[in-house]
Amino acid sequence: MKPKERMAIPRQYPKELSPEERVTNFKEVTFGFDEETAILEANRCLQCKKPTCIQGCPIRNDIPGFILLLRDKNFEEAYWKVRETSTLPSVCSRVCPHEFQCEGSCVRGKKGEAVAIGMLERYLTDWMVANGKDLSRECALPNGKKVAIVGSGPAGMTAAYILAHLGYGCTIFEALPIFGGMLSVGIPHYRLPRDIIGAELYSLKHCGVEIVYGTTIGQDKSLADLKKEGFEAVFLGVGAHKSRKLGIEGEDGTEGVLHGVDYLRRVLTGEDLNIGDKVVVVGGGNVAIDVARVALRRGSKDVFILYRRSKEEMPASSAEIHHLEEEGVRIEMLAAPVKIQQENGRMTGVECVRMELGEPDDSGRRRPVVKEGSNFIIEADSIIPAISQDVDHTADNGLDIKVESWGTYTVDSKTLQTSEEWVFAGGDDVLGPQTVAKAVYQGKVAAESMHRYIQGEDLLEGRDLNCYMVDW
16 A cells, blocks of 8 residues: 555544443443454554654554554554563553654644554453453563562552562552552543453452552561561552642632542442532543532532633643533633632532633743632532642651652653662653553553662663653
8 A cells, every 4th residue: 555545544443432322321332443443553663763752652652563463463463562562562552642742743644633552552451352462471480589669550550560470479568459540540440441450450459469458568568678577679560649739718628629530439339329419520631520520420410611721732631621611511711710719617619710821831831820819609519629639748758768849759761760770760750740651651660670670780881772752
C-alpha cells in the first residue's frame, strides 16, 4: 500500500456503551477493536523513518515495530514487541492520555487524525487473553538477595516485576487491603476493569513476589526495620494519595465536603456512600472527571464540574470529557469556589466567582483572574475538590530523606536514588500526579539502579542515557 493510500484511510473508532446504559453500571465503556478494524487502523501507520511517536511515549515503546507486526497478523509477536519495553501494556493502553503522549507526537496528527496507537496496543493485549496465550516470562533463579517495594501502583509493580526476573526476592508492602495502588482506588472500573489489574498481580506472584497488605511503612514498621530484616534496597512507590485542599472558608468541618481521591477510594473499595442529589466537583483533570462520572453512577442526579479556565485548558483527556458530557454532566467554565455555605454544620451551597483568562502562567496555560463583583451561589448537597494530590510522607518516618519544596522526593534524575543511598523512589511521589506510563518508566529506571547498587556496580556507567527521560 502506498503512502497516499494509507493517508486516505480514515481513523477507526471503537464501539461504546450507550450513555443511557453506562450511567447505570460500572461496565467498561469502550470496547476494543475487532481484527478487521485493528488491521485497517494499523494500515494507517506510515512507518516513518524518524518515528516521533516513540519520543512521545514515556516508555519508549517501538510503536512502528509492533504496528507492522500487527498489520501482518503476527499478533503474538507484536504483543511481545510491546513487552520488550512496557511491563503494563494492558493498563497503559486503556488509561494513558495517548493524545498528549504517543498519538500527540504522531506525524499523521499534523495534517489530520493520529493513528489510534492506544487502541492497537489494547487489541494485542486483549487478543492474547482471548486466545489463552501465556503472558508471563520465564523467571530467573533466586540470587539470594532481597528488595522491598513500598506501594503496589504501576511504578512499584514495574520495579518488582523487573527485579523478580533478575532473581531478587521481592516483597511489596501495600498499605491498602487491595492490590494496584491508584489503579485500583483511583481509576473506576469502567475505564480499567479489575480483571486487568488481577492479571498483573498474577504475573508478579508467578515469579515469587510476595504481597503484604495492610502494612503502612513508616507506621507499622519503618524503612530502617526493612534494612534490619535484610532488604538490601528499597523502592518507594507510594504515589500521591493525599488530596489537596481548596483553602476556602467552610472547607474544614462541614458535612458534605469530600475530596476527590478520598471519595474515589471509598467508593471503589465498596463503601455505600450517599452524597446527595446535587454535587459540585472542582477541577479539570481526569480525577475530577472520574469523580463526577462515579457520582452519577452512585445515584446523584445533578452533577456538574466547576473549572476555573476554559475547556481548551482542561488537562483531562478529550475522550473522558466527551464521555462526561454525553452522560449529562455539565461543566461550568471560568468559575471557581470561594466559600462553602452551611447550616447547622451541613453544606447547603457554594459561593463562586466568575473568572477571565489573563497572561500565561508557568504551565503555558492562561492564568485565571477573578472578575470583580461576579459572585454567585450554587445550591449543592456536596462539594468534591479534585484539584491535585500531594505525597504522604509517612513511609520515610525516621529517615532524613530529602524532599523538594513541593513535597516530592528529591532524587538523582538519572538513577532515582534518594539522599539515602539504599532507598530509591519513582512514580507520582517523584513526579507529582502524572501518567501511568511515566510511573512505569521510572519503575524501570529505579529497578536497574537498585540492581546495580546491590551488585556493587556504578549506577551510571554503561547505561544508555540517551533514551532516559532525565528531564522528567
